[in-house]
Each structure stands twice: as C-alpha cells, then as structure tokens.
Amino acid sequence: MSTREHPEQPPLVEASAVIDRLADLEMENRKLQDRMADLEQRHLGLAQLLAASLRLHRAADRESLMDAILEIAINVVGSEQLGLYLRGESGKLMLVRNVGDDALAHPRFDPGGAIARAAETGKVQRADAASPLAAPTACVPLRTGKGAAGVLAIFRLLPQKPALDAKDESLLELLADQAGPLLQAASGSHRSS
C-alpha cells in the first residue's frame, strides 16, 4: 500500500514493515532449504536401498552374491576392512572373504565376540564406547528362517566416513534380511547342480 492511499503511514514505518517481511521470508526460505536437504537425504537413502536390493537379487550364483554383499558394504556403506563369514557344513562360521586386511586371511573368530553374538541373536551388533578396540564397527547377521547363514563383519570404515548413520542402519538391515535367504537358495542350487 502506498503513502498516497494511506497518508497516515510515514515512509519509515512502511520500510520497517518491508524489512520485517523480508526477515520472515528469509526464515521461511531457510526452513524450506532445511526441508529440501532432509528430503534429498531421504531420497538418497531410498535410492541406496533400491540399488542394493537390485544388486543382491540380480546375483546369478553364490560367488556373485558374495561379491554383491561386499560391493554394497564397500561402495554404499563406505567400508574399508571387511570379513564375510558363512556357515560351513559343520554349522560353524568360517571366513570366506576378506577385504582390506591380510591378517584376516587367518580365521579370527572370538566365540564370545560380536560376530558370534550377531549370528546367535540375529541382530545387527554395533560397536559402542564399551566395545574392545579390535571389535568390529558392525556385525550384520545374514538371517534365514533357521538362524543366520553367516555374518558380515565391518571392521573399519573408510577414512572419509566418520561413523555409520541412519541410512546405513537401514542398509545393514536390508542386507540382514535379504542376503541370507538368497545365500541359502544359492547354496541349495550349488549342491544340486
């Protein structure tokens, strides 16, 4: 409204109202930007889950399925040092793949440790302040209807990845839920072929 239409409003009051309105718009803009950033992260999280699920389900056999699990853990989660433990014929967990640490070529399995707990409980184990220094950052049980077919142990994240976040938690749960039955099916096909 102009001062001609409302002569009782001096220009200073009008300018002040405009400044206040600008401040409101800036605050609204910042909130929208925060909301946009949040939506971008959610979109990325969903895209990661879909990409990982597609990768697992497209694996043609047991070997390529193991490749897929490690590929997801390295490239999408951001892991540098990993061990993939699968149950052998005896039912014991055996190290079948390791990435990032030659020492892992020799089986390193603590019956009371996080890897065993993940296999027994079927729950993802996360290192915390009370964990031993050598404890894995995360242990992901590869769940089936009859216990865990194996465990993916993430011993160390990439230097540029300070910690696991909410998107990673969802991704690890996806690996836990989907990789186990696929491994079981692939093992069954392997034995019968």
Place this chain on the structure above:
Amino acid sequence: MKRILLVDDAETILTLERMVLGDHYDIVTACNGAEAVERARSEKPDLVLMDLMMPQMSGLDACRAMQRESTTRGIPIIMVTTRSEQELVQEALLAGCLDYVTKPIDSVELLAKVRNILGD
C-alpha cells in the same frame, strides 16, 4: 538433454548414480576403463563420472587415454572413488580430471558438481 557416461565396475554404484542423475541427463554406462574409452569415442558424452579402481584398465589410465585422443580430449571427467588420499587426488587431476568425489556418494554433492561442470 546432456549425456553423462558412468564408469564403474560396481553395478550398485552405476544403479545409484543413474537414480540420482537419470531424471536430468541421458545416461550411458561402462564397467571398466577400456570400455569407458570406447564408449567415450562412440557416445561423445558431455561428462564422464569415472571410478578409479577397475579391472582391465584403471580410471587413471582411462583418463590418460582419453586425454591422448583428439576425439575425447575435451570431455570433462569427475573421478568417483573410495580412495581419498591427497596424492591420488593430485594424480587424478594431473591425469585430466576436473574434479573428485569420494564414495559413499553424497547425491547433493554429486549433483552440484555435475551441474557446475555442465553449466546447468
């Protein structure tokens, strides 16, 4: 629509990059450095997103090969990799890369760098 060549031996990354970029750009892919050079010649992309560690030919060697050829020399390249060491970043820049993105991929960062180079 501008064209981006995605190069990575990890299918998951190709799928993810396609989801992030596919609405805005025409996407073609390659799964190793040798295939990347071949596709760059045939598809003439406006930008290449190149993984570093790949079988047959590494991303760095693919960058150098593209720099040697007149048909592919001018194509901008962004290196996308798990490796973050400073000397590798420098080596990538010397090999002809314009920019560098570390995995795990941040879609906001990736889109911003792509748009910056393509002038969108």
